[in-house]
Amino acid sequence: xxxxxxxxxxxxxxxxxxxxxxxxxxxxxxxxxxxxxxxxxxxxxxxxxxxxxxxxxxxxxxxxxxxxxxxxxxxxxxxxxxxxxxxxxxxxxxxxxxxxxxxxxxxxxxxxxxxxxxxxxxxxxxxxxxxxxxxxxxxxxxxxxxxxxxxxxxxxxxxxxxxxxxxxxxxxxxxxxxxxxxxxxxxxxxxxxxxxxxxxxxxxxxxxxxxxxxxxxxxxxxxxxxxxxxxxxxxxxxxxxxxxxxxxxxxxx
Numbered sequence: 001x002x003x004x005x006x007x008x009x010x011x012x013x014x015x016x017x018x019x020x021x022x023x024x025x026x027x028x029x030x031x032x033x034x035x036x037x038x039x040x041x042x043x044x045x046x047x048x049x050x051x052x053x054x055x056x057x058x059x060x061x062x063x064x065x066x067x068x069x070x071x072x073x074x075x076x077x078x079x080x081x082x083x084x085x086x087x088x089x090x091x092x093x094x095x096x097x098x099x100x101x102x103x104x105x106x107x108x109x110x111x112x113x114x115x116x117x118x119x120x121x122x123x124x125x126x127x128x129x130x131x132x133x134x135x136x137x138x139x140x141x142x143x144x145x146x147x148x149x150x151x152x153x154x155x156x157x158x159x160x161x162x163x164x165x166x167x168x169x170x171x172x173x174x175x176x177x178x179x180x181x182x183x184x185x186x187x188x189x190x191x192x193x194x195x196x197x198x199x200x201x202x203x204x205x206x207x208x209x210x211x212x213x214x215x216x217x218x219x220x221x222x223x224x225x226x227x228x229x230x231x232x233x234x235x236x237x238x239x240x241x242x243x244x245x246x247x248x249x250x251x252x253x
Contacts (some may be wrong), residue, residue, distance in 0.1 A: 007097065009104040013052040017078060019085055026087035026105075031122035032186030035165070038216075039088040040119045042202075043077045044209050046103050048086065052076035054105075058097045064090060070171040082208065085114065089179055095165050102167040106175065117172060117179035119165045120198050122186035123156070133185055133197030140172035140179040148180055151205055156183070157208040192199070192216060 025042065053072035064071045073091035078084070093101055109117060123136055137153040137224025138161065148155055156232060161169070166179060172179035184194025196212040203210055220239040 001142065007100050008055075009053060010055045011076075011104075011108050012055050013076070014194065016052070017051060017076075017085075017112065019078070021115045022054075022078075022085050022112075023116045023118065024109060024114045025118045025120065025166070025202070026083040026089075028089045029092055030163055030165065031124060032184065032190060032191035032194050033187065034065040034122035034184045034186060034195045034198065035120040035179060035193055036088065036090055038184075038198045039217050040207075041199065042210065043075075043086050043088055044058045046077075046079050046082070046084075046086075047071075048079055048209075050075050053112045053196060054087075054089075056097065056101065058094060058100075059091055060094065063109070080207065084114075084206070086167065091197055094119050098164050099167060102164045102171060106168055106171040106177070109177065110175065110186050115178065117168075117177060118202070119179065119181040120195075121163075121181055121183050122185040122191065122194055125185045133193055135201045136183040136185070136198055138181040138183070140169055140177060144178055144180040146204040147205075153182065153201065155240075158201075198211040 025039060029036050041139070050072070053076060055072075057074060061176040062095075063073055071090075073088040074087070074231065077086040077088065079086070087105070093192060110248030117140075123137065135153050137148040137155050139148055139155065161181075167178060171177075182198050184198045186189065186194050192215055196215045199208075199210050199212050202208055216231055
């Protein structure tokens with residue numbers, strides 16, 4: 001019997017990727033856009049070429065144009081030198097897609113035999129003291145907890161987290177995949193300081209030696225463009241949900 005589920009999620013690789021033993025760093029738009037800002041900056045400073053992308057017929061139909069060319073909203077980059085995979089997303093994930101996309105990403109991670117996953121996101125905690133940015137963490141298992149403690153990351157013992165990263169962390173726990181989420185302390189809508197704090201922590205953990213000074217100095221225009229892009233995405237998403245909620249309107253068109 002054919003499936004009634006119209007959702008299509010494909011991982012498109014420019015050529016087959018051998019990622020066994022690699023560490024994946026993912027960043028989806030969330031609080032303070034921290035994940036998107038940080039992973040995008042990493043891909044630029046590591047000078048990585050796009051190795052693939054995620055394609056879905058359920059993504060919001062707005063794309064960003066860069067240097068006259070359309071850009072896939074959720075992109076895959078590979079760093080062979082540091083054995084890293086970057087999953088960079090500028091796509092607001094519709095609620096109906098969150099669970100399906102999260103499971104599809106975890107399936108792909110298992111299929112590719114990726115060793116470890118680091119999710120980058122934001123949290124609204126306490127104001128930073130004396131300009132110092134604090135990094136918080138959530139782990140998928142006790143082994144990942146030990147790594148967080150080793151690098152002086154404050155583990156969130158109780159609380160609530162949401163979105164695609166939250167669902168993925170639950171899947172990592174259920175499937176016994178080594179993973180943890182690094183959370184920057186967000187103070188503003190597009191928080192490049194929180195993103196820089198996460199990259200500094202990644203430098204410490206993965207010996208990346210990425211200079212964050214340009215991010216702190218030049219990122220305001222980048223975040224302004226991202227905010228405008230995501231604002232348009234939300235407007236389209238809201239309009240689509242209104243249409244879907246009208247009686248007699250097909251859910252998928």
